[in-house]
Amino acid sequence: MRLGMVIDLKRCIGCYGCQIACKAEHGTRPGTTYARVVKREWGVYPNVKKLSIPVLCMHCAEPPCVEVCPTGASQKRSEDGIVFVESDFCVGCRACVMSCPYGARYFQDEQRDYFDTGENEYEQALYAAHQAGVVEKCDFCRHRLEQGQEPACSANCMCKARIFGDLEDPNSEVSRLIREEGGFQLNPELGTDPSVYYLPPDR
Amino acid sequence: MGERIDWRTGETMAFPDRLDLQRQDLSQVYRPQREWIDGRGLLIVIAHFFSGIGAGAWLWSTLYDFPMGQALAIGCVIGLSGVAHMAFLGRWDRFWRMLRRPHQSWISRGIWSIGIFGLAAVASMLPAVRDSAAAPVVLGLSVLAATAILLYEGFVYAASRAIPFWRTRLLPVLYIAYGLRGGAALLLAVAAFGGSGFDVRAVEVIKLWVVVSTAVLILLYLVSSTRSGGAARESVAQLVAGRISPAFYGGTVLAGIVAPIALALSRDALGLPELVLLGAIGLASLVGDFYVKYCIVKAGVYVPLVAAEGVGSPG
Ligand code: SF4
Ligand code: SF4
Numbered sequence: 001m002r003l004g005m006v007i008d009l010k011r012c013i014g015c016y017g018c019q020i021a022c023k024a025e026h027g028t029r030p031g032t033t034y035a036r037v038v039k040r041e042w043g044v045y046p047n048v049k050k051l052s053i054p055v056l057c058m059h060c061a062e063p064p065c066v067e068v069c070p071t072g073a074s075q076k077r078s079e080d081g082i083v084f085v086e087s088d089f090c091v092g093c094r095a096c097v098m099s100c101p102y103g104a105r106y107f108q109d110e111q112r113d114y115f116d117t118g119e120n121e122y123e124q125a126l127y128a129a130h131q132a133g134v135v136e137k138c139d140f141c142r143h144r145l146e147q148g149q150e151p152a153c154s155a156n157c158m159c160k161a162r163i164f165g166d167l168e169d170p171n172s173e174v175s176r177l178i179r180e181e182g183g184f185q186l187n188p189e190l191g192t193d194p195s196v197y198y199l200p201p202d203r
Numbered sequence: 204m205g206e207r208i209d210w211r212t213g214e215t216m217a218f219p220d221r222l223d224l225q226r227q228d229l230s231q232v233y234r235p236q237r238e239w240i241d242g243r244g245l246l247i248v249i250a251h252f253f254s255g256i257g258a259g260a261w262l263w264s265t266l267y268d269f270p271m272g273q274a275l276a277i278g279c280v281i282g283l284s285g286v287a288h289m290a291f292l293g294r295w296d297r298f299w300r301m302l303r304r305p306h307q308s309w310i311s312r313g314i315w316s317i318g319i320f321g322l323a324a325v326a327s328m329l330p331a332v333r334d335s336a337a338a339p340v341v342l343g344l345s346v347l348a349a350t351a352i353l354l355y356e357g358f359v360y361a362a363s364r365a366i367p368f369w370r371t372r373l374l375p376v377l378y379i380a381y382g383l384r385g386g387a388a389l390l391l392a393v394a395a396f397g398g399s400g401f402d403v404r405a406v407e408v409i410k411l412w413v414v415v416s417t418a419v420l421i422l423l424y425l426v427s428s429t430r431s432g433g434a435a436r437e438s439v440a441q442l443v444a445g446r447i448s449p450a451f452y453g454g455t456v457l458a459g460i461v462a463p464i465a466l467a468l469s470r471d472a473l474g475l476p477e478l479v480l481l482g483a484i485g486l487a488s489l490v491g492d493f494y495v496k497y498c499i500v501k502a503g504v505y506v507p508l509v510a511a512e513g514v515g516s517p518g
Contacts, residue, residue: 038509070304072300091298099362107293190364
């Protein structure tokens with residue numbers, strides 16, 4: 001099994017719902033957004049085009065982040081291809097941050113709060129799971145998968161722009177969409193073979 | 204925005220803090236790397252500077268039998284570079300874990316090299332070892348480890364698949380050359396400021412040759428980078444005409460290349476005592492050696508997430 005995601009750029013309306021759902025799910029500190037939405041504009045007025053591009057860890061089949069990690073903290077699960085960080089092993093050398101072409105990794109430097117009033121109960125509860133001085137990233141919501149749920153970002157996308165599934169199953173929805181709708185990967189020339197595919201916005 | 208006190212005026216001023224910069228970076232096509240240069244990230248450049256010149260100094264002082272230089276080399280690699288490495292890590296208390304993957308990670312190989320160098324170099328200086336039959340083996344091991352230190356630094360950067368400016372075999376070559384010239388520069392500076400028992404003339408000739416060849420290497424590196432795609436071109440642009448150009452021209456070019464050559468060529472006109480002149484050449488080179496590493500690391504930008512012309516065919 002190779003878990004992956006298809007992101008339909010025609011369906012995404014750039015509402016940041018996935019970004020917020022991810023932050024709510026993982027309780028990450030300010031500055032850390034495992035799932036985020038990049039906005040890009042092209043052209044010159046009046047011929048302009050704007051695109052919202054949701055991104056997350058691409059769970060690369062050939063992950064350069066795992067290759068450079070000196071401690072073995074960055075790992076790829078053989079059973080489903082999920083790339084994750086074992087926080088207890090991480091020394092915070094940030095070599096993985098340098099080698100990830102998709103900006104998917106966040107060094108937990110300052111333990112900053114969202115509000116001047118300090119941490120609320122929700123933050124206290126969720127921040128406890130995050131260590132300082134290590135690198136963190138999306139893990140396709142491993143804890144939700146174990147309960148039979150899909151990742152928070154795709155589950156909460158109201159436009160169904162993020163579709164989660166098994167890339168190795170030719171009958172899965174993700175495989176069908178990639179095949180029939182012209183799915184493509186970001187930066188394929190880097191040889192990372194991402195497990196996140198995009199569907200063109202103008203099809 | 205964060206706030207800080209302007210030390211010149213005493214006024215409170217707003218400044219873009221880490222998160223503001225991060226937000227700003229994420230909206231750019233070419234996102235600069237910051238983790239290995241900004242804030243505590245500068246410590247990794249400092250660490251690589253000291254381990255590079257320390258390993259270089261070890262090789263030269265072993266070649267010319269200069270115990271003071273050897274002691275200094277150990278101080279640079281184990282003391283200064285070691286402390287900077289530890290201070291850089293997010294979790295220094297787990298540093299030993301970096302020894303776990305030498306088969307795959309250049310950082311791991313580097314930590315092994317530094318460790319072996321420390322043990323072998325210190326042992327080789329102990330009278331009990333120096334006078335024993337094991338002396339050549341221990342010294343040989345220290346030389347091998349010092350060479351490995353010179354080698355690994357460039358490969359740490361070259362292994363970063365996301366930063367095209369670093370992803371070239373020329374970078375390790377440049378780091379080796381700069382380590383060797385930095386080591387020689389350190390010994391020249393030491394000799395000038397009271398070090399004795401060292402044949403400075405021998406190293407001076409080699410030093411000048413290395414200064415000239417590193418200049419050629421930098422040129423080669425920049426020219427080849429302009430042919431390695433948009434992100435590498437952007438890095439070169441930032442170096443030669445952008446945000447890093449003051450450090451590049453002032454530190455790398457002026458202090459590191461022009462000054463040592465000019466000082467050597469105007470030896471007679473300046474009429475300075477020999478050792479002072481050599482010390483000045485050494486110091487200028489050391490500044491240049493630091494700045495070349497600083498500039499290369501600072502100029503790293505990530506390959507764009509989305510090509511400048513868009514995704515699919517947005518028109
Ligand atoms: S997107 Fe980055 S963090 Fe995720 S697997 Fe690929 S290289 Fe690693
Ligand atoms: S920061 Fe942590 S996960 Fe990343 S390469 Fe270093 S040890 Fe591995």
